[in-house]
Amino acid sequence: MPEPLPRLTQPLPLLYERIVRQALEEDLGRAGDITTDAIVPSGASAKGSVVARTPGRIAGLEIALSAFRQLDPAISFEVRAADGSDATAGEVLALLEGQARALLTAERTALNLLGRLCGIATTTRDVVAAVTPYGARVVCTRKTTPGLRAIEKYAVRAGGGSNHRFGLDDAVLIKDNHRILAGSLTEAVRRVRACVGHMVKIEAEVDTLVQLEEALSLAVDSILLDNMSLQDLARGVLMAKGKAITEASGGITPDTAAAVAATGVDLLSIGWITHSAPSLDVSFDLFL
Amino acid sequence: MPEPLPRLTQPLPLLYERIVRQALEEDLGRAGDITTDAIVPSGASAKGSVVARTPGRIAGLEIALSAFRQLDPAISFEVRAADGSDATAGEVLALLEGQARALLTAERTALNLLGRLCGIATTTRDVVAAVTPYGARVVCTRKTTPGLRAIEKYAVRAGGGSNHRFGLDDAVLIKDNHRILAGSLTEAVRRVRACVGHMVKIEAEVDTLVQLEEALSLAVDSILLDNMSLQDLARGVLMAKGKAITEASGGITPDTAAAVAATGVDLLSIGWITHSAPSLDVSFDLFL
Amino acid sequence: MPEPLPRLTQPLPLLYERIVRQALEEDLGRAGDITTDAIVPSGASAKGSVVARTPGRIAGLEIALSAFRQLDPAISFEVRAADGSDATAGEVLALLEGQARALLTAERTALNLLGRLCGIATTTRDVVAAVTPYGARVVCTRKTTPGLRAIEKYAVRAGGGSNHRFGLDDAVLIKDNHRILAGSLTEAVRRVRACVGHMVKIEAEVDTLVQLEEALSLAVDSILLDNMSLQDLARGVLMAKGKAITEASGGITPDTAAAVAATGVDLLSIGWITHSAPSLDVSFDLFL
Amino acid sequence: MPEPLPRLTQPLPLLYERIVRQALEEDLGRAGDITTDAIVPSGASAKGSVVARTPGRIAGLEIALSAFRQLDPAISFEVRAADGSDATAGEVLALLEGQARALLTAERTALNLLGRLCGIATTTRDVVAAVTPYGARVVCTRKTTPGLRAIEKYAVRAGGGSNHRFGLDDAVLIKDNHRILAGSLTEAVRRVRACVGHMVKIEAEVDTLVQLEEALSLAVDSILLDNMSLQDLARGVLMAKGKAITEASGGITPDTAAAVAATGVDLLSIGWITHSAPSLDVSFDLFL
Amino acid sequence: MPEPLPRLTQPLPLLYERIVRQALEEDLGRAGDITTDAIVPSGASAKGSVVARTPGRIAGLEIALSAFRQLDPAISFEVRAADGSDATAGEVLALLEGQARALLTAERTALNLLGRLCGIATTTRDVVAAVTPYGARVVCTRKTTPGLRAIEKYAVRAGGGSNHRFGLDDAVLIKDNHRILAGSLTEAVRRVRACVGHMVKIEAEVDTLVQLEEALSLAVDSILLDNMSLQDLARGVLMAKGKAITEASGGITPDTAAAVAATGVDLLSIGWITHSAPSLDVSFDLFL
Amino acid sequence: MPEPLPRLTQPLPLLYERIVRQALEEDLGRAGDITTDAIVPSGASAKGSVVARTPGRIAGLEIALSAFRQLDPAISFEVRAADGSDATAGEVLALLEGQARALLTAERTALNLLGRLCGIATTTRDVVAAVTPYGARVVCTRKTTPGLRAIEKYAVRAGGGSNHRFGLDDAVLIKDNHRILAGSLTEAVRRVRACVGHMVKIEAEVDTLVQLEEALSLAVDSILLDNMSLQDLARGVLMAKGKAITEASGGITPDTAAAVAATGVDLLSIGWITHSAPSLDVSFDLFL
16 A cells, blocks of 8 residues: 655744735735725625635645735634645635625735645646656755745645755755866765765766766765656666665656656656646635 | 837836845755855856746846845846847846856746746737737736735736736726625725725726626726626627727636637736746856 | 715724834834833733824824734723714823733824824815815825825825825826926827826826826826916816816915815815824823 | 034934835835836936925935935935035035936935925924023924834934933833822832933923922932923922923923923923924926 | 842833744744654644753743744743742743644744843842842843843843943943044043933943043043952042942953952943853753 | 865855844944944044954854944955964954944944854864864754854854754754654654655654664664763664764763763764853954
8 A cells, every 4th residue: 555645734824924914915005905995894794715616736725814814813714625635626615704804805815825836736746646656756846936935845745745955055956067166076075075964965966877877976865867868867767776866857847757757766856846837726705 | 000019117126126035045044055155165256147948038037137146246247138028949148257156056046036937928928919919908917926926017018918906905996796795886886986096097897798888887997807708708898899998807818818809808817827827947057 | 965075994904013013113122111111010900091182183093002902912992083083172082901011101102103193184184174165175195204104195084185196106197307308298198108007097297288288188097287376277277177187286285275276176286284294182191 | 602513423324224215115116116117218317406495404315315325326416415404495405316217216205204304303493493592402202203213313403402212211201100100209210220220311200399399309310390380390490400400391382482491491392393393395306 | 128129020022022933933944843743743732841950040931931822822821930030950930731833843942042041140140149248230231142132131130130221322331442532531521412312321431540530520420440450440439439330341250240349349240141151951841 | 184174164144144234223223323423423434453352263253244344335354364263362353444433333243243153163163172082073953042043053163063953944853752742763753754855864862772772773864862871872872883873962061072972972962052152252442
């Protein structure tokens, strides 16, 4: 029986409430929601639902709903779909009840967040499904939306993917430019080992099998096989077997992922799932 | 002879330098670029180029390059492509010269910004091309990435599109929920006119031709025809001729835009160009 | 029967709580209220009232009271006067009960906000009363206190005035310098129309009746008649009748407003109501 | 020969550049100066002058001009009037040369700051002139604009006034509420002396001559005579002679200041000079 | 009977909650507590206690505990030790009950704050004990940790010490460099008196008894005797008796404080208690 | 020949300039340096030197000097001592020339930063010297000053130490509480491996040799031997030889470090070097 999906943990509100607040402030500008303020009485309350218009993997529902709570702290939610689960078209993801104005004013901010995060999770899920038969895992990159990395990496996990580095400071990745500036991969690894602490993993990027050979001799934790042909990839995987984790990268799309996974590589690093995943179509319906 | 593209004005650095700085801080974390710091000597300088790997419409080049400048104020640029112009595959967009470390450390932040903005501009350009023969214009929505609205709306302009509201506070858009809560569109417009200043435009959303008739009687500035069939859209356009600007909305994609434009509608409001446009593939190559 | 006052909507706390917090931090400095902390026991509770010492129009009562709540979240209020209503000398505007220290420490911040906003509302109210017999309305400008624009524009509405632009980005106002740099008003309007979206209104400033004639030919949304003599103003109003909204500006004070309104102009744009309105005298009385 | 005015020191930019930046951001909103961006070419440069339209005391010229520099770091200034000097009507205060767009876009922010600070300085100057013959000095209060205290207190100095506390934390002022909560002024002073450090001055507010007697017995640094009749004030001054600095407060206006000063009091504490001083009329003229 | 310790007042949360939040954000980074999130179920609750491992003076307990509350607003505390009291080794300072994750995640931030503040209070207490027999008091300096001044000065008070200036702006301290740049202490004092308000105290630093004589003639509020020999210090104290408060400074350590106090000086100014006090060993124990 | 010290890389200004600015703002308060402003003419320039009064390891010199540059961007430095080098008593670390006011006003902020960072580096250096004969390395912890972690970890490197985790998010450390909440270390490791990415190292804390045996069977990257007796530590090191990196922790001080290192452990984790290191005595001398 296959290992179940990794346990998915909601991020702490401290990690996203500033993102949500800045998004609200961006939308409210100086004068606030002048349409709603003019039309809807301040005392009116209302109910509404967040709905998935098209099927997809849910991610960030609590994050998105916090936009409503920031405008109406007394709002009540009934969350009906868990992050990491799949919704059908038309499925109600959450029911809300609170001030009518807050519901209308926060709607777009909430949906913008939810649509993006579900879009990433859905695309990730589909790629994961394509590569799982080959025993490979999907890994995200640092090609995330400026300002949203923490929650987009969470959406990748909700889609069944795994996270690579969160930033430049939590692991070493020696890329081609580093190798060239150091003179050789061997020298680059030597310099890194003289600097970083014992809790930092080291990955080396290689473009050729010759470079791979050098990388394997250096006992790095994992090796990024970048932009290789499928044949070279397959050969590289055999060479690295039992010596280092292998990770394929370079322009992988949902369409090409299965073929890459078929080479036996351990991980597929795919920027596409964060930088080009289309939003999931989600809506907010007011009950009247 | 058709009106030339609107003049495209670079946003003031004050409007985006905080976005860029937060993106750098997000990537640098607490410890900075531990790979580059370990490998590249602090005194080393280098040259590099920003390149479009696939063809597309350029947007945000100055914005993206400012990421390098924030790390190395003495960096020098030679910008070779103007925002709003089209780049070919492999075209060099800019040449840079400065500290080698700054070039490597800011690379991902700069490319994340550039890829996203060019992606939006490219998709917008393509939709604009599809609808221009019908005399229609493409308008963006508030379905933008949280935190990036100002620069994404700029990318839409670079793609030849036009901007709708920047937020909830700079124009009135009476949507279905507002209409229902007010009792009627007529009452909603009355309430709005009693509140907002004389420099604020008013748009009303309608779902049916009956509602359109009511909207036309109210002398609003423009009317959003939401989720209508192409037939109804065409009829609505005829009804509104000379009385109000017409704007079609509701799930329009690059594939369906031309058919919608063929109805004669003035504007197409398309969330897709900001929330689902894939990134353009841009890269940074170090000269060594 | 005259149109009732526009419905006045409290701004969302999100739009002002940062202003209030910064004001508290400014007053507390590093060490806090050293007088109160030394004298008043931490457990003591007290009651107090916010009182209008002189008669005036109330504005910003909730905003001001939020200063107390930021120091004591459990404080209880009884708000006795609505924003937009007129208070008599000595009228109790609100009763408070909570920690004695919080009441004393937040007092000055709350009163500084309230006095200023009521001052603006009161002056606006008086000018509105002077011009209403002529059918004119009072409009504020961008001559507001740095950092307080959102709440000062709200105070203008509480005084019965109407808002002009909230900033440089939500409407076009072509001033003399723009006209001169463009070569002509016609060219300036052409450039603007090539750039801005369909939800943006355009106003042109003119200094002479000749310029007004040009402006009228351009079908702009409204025309600012700047620093004109009363005679020219009256002639200009006649020329613009039915073609554009007219707005008088240029050094109008509470004393001169009625004469300007008598020219028949639609709107009077008055910086004085925000930049030179004296504070209303409000006080906080502790019950002991 | 009278003591010359205190030397006036420009505040460090660190103390005001955030105020100026927030004011610019408030005015620019999300989209910036859409009028200027549409009309004025990005490369155009221009000259302009800041002019006092009405005579007054100058304060905050460098602060105001920094708004231009924040938009165009290469802008050049020729400052022609010193803070603390008096300008005549029409006097050119500064000449500027730089990007035409920056000049137009920053104009209002700069003038809003300058008009307010000069207004405070001018009113202060006038009150100082009225009370100086009696040997009294003018002192400001904490009744300043939220967010602007540091620069408004500077404007008071530029007007020849002196500063009272900058906040609740830099000196002790025992007001009536403190006295009542402590049981007596004697007890209040005892509590304060048990808490605060040796570098903190202590002032006591008294409402009656009986309270003044008690205050004098406590050897506080200064005594605030609040809302006393002119007769009581004069008697109080005699009682306090040589024992404590005396300070009159309570609704003093420019009109009543001289009579208060004639009682012989050392200081007049006047909230009016910050909370109700009208702006000075300053303008920015572009040279074309 | 000696005067009891000054009443110790908890700082307002507004004065420290940003410090605590920034500390949490610094520790959480982008991805949060990945260990706890993986291991501890989100619903689990737990109890724990904050314990002093070594004896010491308690300071900042509420401040430190607020770290837990920022992650779990529903957490409940039982605070068992008051700031300003002495704890024995192993004493339970507080009991907590709340979400298990929040307890584990906030633990280090809370302990870092508590250990530092108790360390300062404990060292201060010990120095106070050493100098009290001589009637002297201990005063802190501006040699505090960047960003933590407000709470470190509070810890000094909790240790029985007194506060000197909180910053450069709340009192005047004329140091040797000021004196030299002015030409003489007399001239320096004259310049200061021409500038600062009546609520600002003035202290002069002197290095020799000759300078002390000059300082005494100027009627400053207090005099800092800097780096003097014990003999000179004793002589200086006699000279200043009844004329000014005397304060010794310059490299005083816990070991040398008693000897300095024996000279009869009023105050000992000791940077050591904030910049070099070792942390108190405090721990958090989970009940399981 | 032993491996030379790791190359020490200056942190990017982006990583510390906010810390320095907040420290300046904290010291300047609202009114700035009122002593210097009153006494020193604004045009005066001066020279000064930063001097080590006692011998020590230098760290953070550029960081500290940036405080001067934030007040006077034109200041010139001659840096004479490199971070990571040892200074003798009286050694001049840097020469400065610039505005006299900026030198005096930024002095304390600069010295507070420098003294703390050199203090950490010096203590670290001494501990490193004590354990190096045994082949062990010194590692810091998360017991750093709130807000200063990034620069304090840098100071540890300047002292020859190595960094452990920068926060809760960049590596896994399974502590006793995690183990107990999971039921066993084996289960805790299983849960972690199901969640975290492949670039994250895993360390387990053990208290007994029995737990160590379990940890060794789990192939974690390193093992923290917490609060063990020296005998157990020595035995544990033998058990782990070749299987995992060993790290000793628990109340290690400069005095006990050598004995711990003699057990053969790979790393000593010492909170003392950051939370209890005394400041190095550094001063700023003005040349006159």
